[in-house]
Amino acid sequence: MARRLGVYVCECGTNIADGVDIDAIIDALAPVADIEVAQKHRLLCSGDGIEYLKQSIEEHGLTHLVIAACSPKQHEITFMNACSAAGLNPYLFQMVNIREQCAWVTPNKEEATDKATRQIKAAIARVRYQIPLQKSEIECSPDVLVIGGGIAGIKASQLLAGPNRKVYLVEKTSSLGGKTKGFGKLFTHMDSGPALIEQEVQKIHDNEGIEVLTDSEVEDILGFFGNFEVKIVKKPENEELNVGVGAVVLATGFETFDPQRLPQYGYGELGEVYTSLEFEEMNLSTGPTGGKILLKNGKPPESVAIIHCVGREEKGYCSKVCCMYSLKFARMLKAALPNVSVSHFYSDLCVPGKSYQRFYEDTKAQGVEFVRTDKTTVAGGDTGLTVTFDDNAGSQGQRAVDMVVLIPAMEPSADTQKFAEMLNIERDEEGFLVEEHRLLSPVSSSVEGVFAIGCAHGPKSISESIAQAEAAAGKILSSLIPGKKLELEVRTSEISETFCKGCKTCLLVCPYSAITFDESKAISVVNEALCHGCGVCAAACPSGAANVKNFSFGEIYQEVTAALK
Amino acid sequence: MTDTAQHTEVLVIGAGIAGIEASLLLASSGAKVYLVEKNSYIGGNVIKLEEVFSNMECATCMIAPKQQELLQNENIELLTLSGVESVQGALGDFTVRIAKKARYVDMENCIGCNACFEPCPVEVDNEFEEGLIKRKAIYIPCGGALPNVPVIDSENCVRFNGQDCQACQEACMFEAIDYAQEDEELEVKVGAIVVATGFRSIDLSESNPYGYGKCADVYSDFEMERICASNGPTEGQIVLRNGQVPRSAAVIHCVGREEKGYCSSICCMSSLKIAHFLKHKLPEIKVTHFYSDLCIPGRAYQKFYEKVREGGAAFIRATVSEVSEREGGLTVRYRTEDGRDDALAVDMVILARALEPEVDTSRVVDVLNIPQGEGGFFSEKEPDLSSVGTSQDGIFIAGCAQGPKDIPDTVAQAEAAVGRILSVLR
Numbered sequence: 006m007a008r009r010l011g012v013y014v015c016e017c018g019t020n021i022a023d024g025v026d027i028d029a030i031i032d033a034l035a036p037v038a039d040i041e042v043a044q045k046h047r048l049l050c051s052g053d054g055i056e057y058l059k060q061s062i063e064e065h066g067l068t069h070l071v072i073a074a075c076s077p078k079q080h081e082i083t084f085m086n087a088c089s090a091a092g093l094n095p096y097l098f099q100m101v102n103i104r105e106q107c108a109w110v111t112p113n114k115e116e117a118t119d120k121a122t123r124q125i126k127a128a129i130a131r132v133r134y135q136i137p138l139q140k141s142e143i144e145c146s147p148d149v150l151v152i153g154g155g156i157a158g159i160k161a162s163q164l165l166a167g168p169n170r171k172v173y174l175v176e177k178t179s180s181l182g183g184k185t186k187g188f189g190k191l192f193t194h195m196d197s198g199p200a201l202i203e204q205e206v207q208k209i210h211d212n213e214g215i216e217v218l219t220d221s222e223v224e225d226i227l228g229f230f231g232n233f234e235v236k237i238v239k240k241p242e243n244e245e246l247n248v249g250v251g252a253v254v255l256a257t258g259f260e261t262f263d264p265q266r267l268p269q270y271g272y273g274e275l276g277e278v279y280t281s282l283e284f285e286e287m288n289l290s291t292g293p294t295g296g297k298i299l300l301k302n303g304k305p306p307e308s309v310a311i312i313h314c315v316g317r318e319e320k321g322y323c324s325k326v327c328c329m330y331s332l333k334f335a336r337m338l339k340a341a342l343p344n345v346s347v348s349h350f351y352s353d354l355c356v357p358g359k360s361y362q363r364f365y366e367d368t369k370a371q372g373v374e375f376v377r378t379d380k381t382t383v384a385g386g387d388t389g390l391t392v393t394f395d396d397n398a399g400s401q402g403q404r405a406v407d408m409v410v411l412i413p414a415m416e417p418s419a420d421t422q423k424f425a426e427m428l429n430i431e432r433d434e435e436g437f438l439v440e441e442h443r444l445l446s447p448v449s450s451s452v453e454g455v456f457a458i459g460c461a462h463g464p465k466s467i468s469e470s471i472a473q474a475e476a477a478a479g480k481i482l483s484s485l486i487p488g489k490k491l492e493l494e495v496r497t498s499e500i501s502e503t504f505c506k507g508c509k510t511c512l513l514v515c516p517y518s519a520i521t522f523d524e525s526k527a528i529s530v531v532n533e534a535l536c537h538g539c540g541v542c543a544a545a546c547p548s549g550a551a552n553v554k555n556f557s558f559g560e561i562y563q564e565v566t567a568a569l570k
Numbered sequence: 571m572t573d574t575a576q577h578t579e580v581l582v583i584g585a586g587i588a589g590i591e592a593s594l595l596l597a598s599s600g601a602k603v604y605l606v607e608k609n610s611y612i613g614g615n616v617i618k619l620e621e622v623f624s625n626m627e628c629a630t631c632m633i634a635p636k637q638q639e640l641l642q643n644e645n646i647e648l649l650t651l652s653g654v655e656s657v658q659g660a661l662g663d664f665t666v667r668i669a670k671k672a673r674y675v676d677m678e679n680c681i682g683c684n685a686c687f688e689p690c691p692v693e694v695d696n697e698f699e700e701g702l703i704k705r706k707a708i709y710i711p712c713g714g715a716l717p718n719v720p721v722i723d724s725e726n727c728v729r730f731n732g733q734d735c736q737a738c739q740e741a742c743m744f745e746a747i748d749y750a751q752e753d754e755e756l757e758v759k760v761g762a763i764v765v766a767t768g769f770r771s772i773d774l775s776e777s778n779p780y781g782y783g784k785c786a787d788v789y790s791d792f793e794m795e796r797i798c799a800s801n802g803p804t805e806g807q808i809v810l811r812n813g814q815v816p817r818s819a820a821v822i823h824c825v826g827r828e829e830k831g832y833c834s835s836i837c838c839m840s841s842l843k844i845a846h847f848l849k850h851k852l853p854e855i856k857v858t859h860f861y862s863d864l865c866i867p868g869r870a871y872q873k874f875y876e877k878v879r880e881g882g883a884a885f886i887r888a889t890v891s892e893v894s895e896r897e898g899g900l901t902v903r904y905r906t907e908d909g910r911d912d913a914l915a916v917d918m919v920i921l922a923r924a925l926e927p928e929v930d931t932s933r934v935v936d937v938l939n940i941p942q943g944e945g946g947f948f949s950e951k952e953p954d955l956s957s958v959g960t961s962q963d964g965i966f967i968a969g970c971a972q973g974p975k976d977i978p979d980t981v982a983q984a985e986a987a988v989g990r991i992l993s994v995l996r
Binding site: 017018019020048050051052078079082160164165167191192193194196201317321322323324325353354355356357358359360361362363366377397398433435437440443444445446447448462463464466467468469471472473474475476477478479480482483484486 | 591595596598599600622625627632634635636638642678679681683685743744827831832833834835836863864865866867868869870871872873876887907908943944945947953954955956957958973974975977978979981982983984985986987988989990991992993996
């Protein structure tokens, strides 16, 4: 079929008309082949303008359309909708910005007119080769896999499960509750962690939509947003379970820095030096001391040193919650042993937010000492420890204590690494998962349909971890809707079977893992459900086999040539 | 609970980054959203910033695509210049009355060409620019503001004060100026409400020891943000009031912290950001931070601090007792933690003020009947646990209305509120 091109130039009142000579542009288009109609209009985006456009497309039987007007950000959708309404495939339309890019920025009218003419000719040159594209949809599963049965995984599961949506909650240990169930008290209200977990786990068991798989490991995840295939292995029988889900939530938690890496604290050498998690355990009624704070000799300590920021320098980041739980330890000590003396050794107090500083002030008011220092060492024998510190005046001080509690930095868990590798999710240099956008998509990962919540993304409080769990639920509930299909990206990449040499360069560069290798044909294949049309593969392909639809080499070559002619 | 849910529409109060995120996510689920914003523009405090920490991304470039998406989303009814008058009902069935002030400019006809500003005879302080420059009575707050449609400030417009002026109407080629527009009242039914009314920085009293309001080159945090902004009053040129380039600056942290009784979470990072920006624009400038405790929590912030420090910024742990003018500059007097008194001469002082809830929070409290807690921020129902649920079922809080926080935590709460809403209204 012969091409019948329409070119419309918007005056935008005087905004474009004052800055470029529109009549001269239209005259300059006269020699261009296949132009059926080239006209100007006072304001194409107005109601009148859209009506005029639709009528004109139909009247002239246009096959391709170029509009020169404002920024596509403002009205590309408006004009694409007008195309659809007039029966023209909207992907056969190209918009040219001659307002922000010409009329408003190029003061010389002649130069602005020349620039606008070149831009329009470039658009005409490329639009001839554009192909009609259709939006397509795929079926998807509304079900969700949640990995990790800590507080984040529990909360996400509760919100996600419903009458039309099943949640598989997979936990590798024998019980739900994660680290929180080992925290006898939670800051700031000093409520019980085990009691909280008991109550939340009960809600999980009462929810028919949640299938809890404890003692289980996820061995493999294949597929893409809307259609993941998951292999779960349940121990000890190694029973294999295969399920299909639409989305995956990683709630793989944190681990703590090993203080043995820093011999100055004596951990592992000195009997009365404990880590924070060991101190938490000592405070649990189900713990080794039945919830009593005792030295190894069975006596309660008379003095305790709490050393902040253990491993902070090595890790290179502040673990965010340690100041607060260190203060909580002081409260627990004072509540159990009213006469105990507690000294904090810290450099900067990190108590952000509306309620944390008050918790600090209340703790300090109980007679707790705060020593600001950048360097602390612990020495002594099995009993009786000496904490030596550099004070900020440049001299050294000492405190004799019975017990030392070290507050180690938080690190990503081993599972965070395992799933990052399995799903090809980007990690930062500290090993935490990288967000889709650091600020604007805090729970989305670099893989669509895979969400990460809680400490998998970096140190967080319980409250922040729960907010992220709720956020992942928000992202999933708003996109994976039972009975609704998922709309796919239209301008995806395609790899020519003829030209592909099988070098696999595209597999390495694709940020969405959207390209697989067909071993039988020895060529790369694009999965359209995963492709975002970013074009990285097209740029990297040495044989020109990869092209993004409507951004092919041919189109771009024609566009550039016409612009420079 | 789903049995009583009748309405799946949602009211979002506040079109800052939290309100925008919540609205977009709700709309993508198919829910109808009424987004109520008191200003004539959307984007909240974030659009006042030139760059955001810690990767120094351009703030407006970051948020503009979201703003555009919001303006083009058919499921979102944006009500600017609007406030919530009353709310009645419960989860699934709220009746909301909204008062919408007239813009006097037709949103459909106006193309945002700005031709109407120039002929306007009125000049008043531009609040968005912290009063650093003037604006007209018909105006947009800054270049790039969205929606790109001006508003007539009827309090200052001479026509609305009895004079016969139609300068803006005469200048408009699109018949977009409509003096006859009237304030409206709307009533909508919604199933749930998201309160995202945000924050402001505290006002400094006349007796503040930092010389603010008295010494010309003592700037507040937001004044400095606007001076740094390429669409701001100096187009991003860092200059003193006398037009000279500063050779030194002091950033004073924790201004108002003691009075408020809490740490505002983000000021250390935004102070570091300003230092970084100053150094980037003026490589010779000497920047000194006065602080007590550095609060740079999380995995990326300490690296940023180290970078700023390596860039030559000085850090003095001290309490500033006074800032005063001296011949050709300012003097910062301070006492260090070990009790030593000292002073530093600088050209410019920047005050990192405490955050507090946006002023009309207490009005929203009256209307919604949700409690305020520490510092006047909205209280969550389960402190230490879910930070977005309130004592009123169906009413959720997100962003700095709940407490001071950074952008990722704000966005997470907005998405969290949506998670809570969609888990019951489905």
